[in-house]
Amino acid sequence: MSTIKYRQGGVISAAQRQFSRAARWMRRTADRGDAVLQTVILTPAILLLLGVIIVGGTVALAHQKVQHAAMEGARAASIARPAIYASQPAARTAVERDMIAKGLVCTSTDVSIDTTSLGFDPGIPAFVRVTVRCDIELSVLGIPLIGGHRTITASAISPADTYRERVR
Template structure:
């Protein structure tokens, strides 16, 4: 092959890198944004689970159902704020019916938390604007501690 032919073939490929970049850049950006979305959901799931654990534990060490409810609510707020999770809407349900049992009877407290995390700021077409995450945790109440 002559030098002129070789240079002619090389010139035919001019601009192909720019075209490849123009085609692949949006795909790579979309993949990066999906990774960010999945990371945020996974992080928020862990935070909601930790908040449910903290709420159940805080409620189980109290002496009565009313104090257990308020302690659990405070624990959820502290836990989610500490993890930097902001819920669009949240629902906190604390089952303190175990406080109605007699001393010497095994009883538990269950905390169930639902948090709707915002995903609309990521901006990927087809991605839902929010995802509701739910976690539940049960903690035992001391069997032989006085209950009011």
């Protein structure tokens, strides 16, 4: 058996040298393929998380648009003249125009307008409340496994001028 002298001063046999080469080769290749396996396992989880973030952002933006439409409708109803007759159509028109301008597509929309306080005598504080309900379709996002619809409801109140003319 041949022996080889190493720098440290020790002497090892050829069999020990072959074993140490094999051990080094095993240590070097033991982690091979781990990155591919980790990628295969983590990719669906990351894509699902990304889909949830996109859906959450879409719903949050839609809620902001519905809230803005409700505020626009309440404002339009509170400044409409004559108040008791023109406020309802003005509010509906303002809500529809705002939703179209913002690019919000609803499968169904419901606008309810409360103008009962506009019938009070001048000098008594009055307000208009507008509630907008919008159903959005989540399947239009094109994300697999995520579909259905979400109902978004927003309400806004706008004060009417306390001393303005009111018709009964």
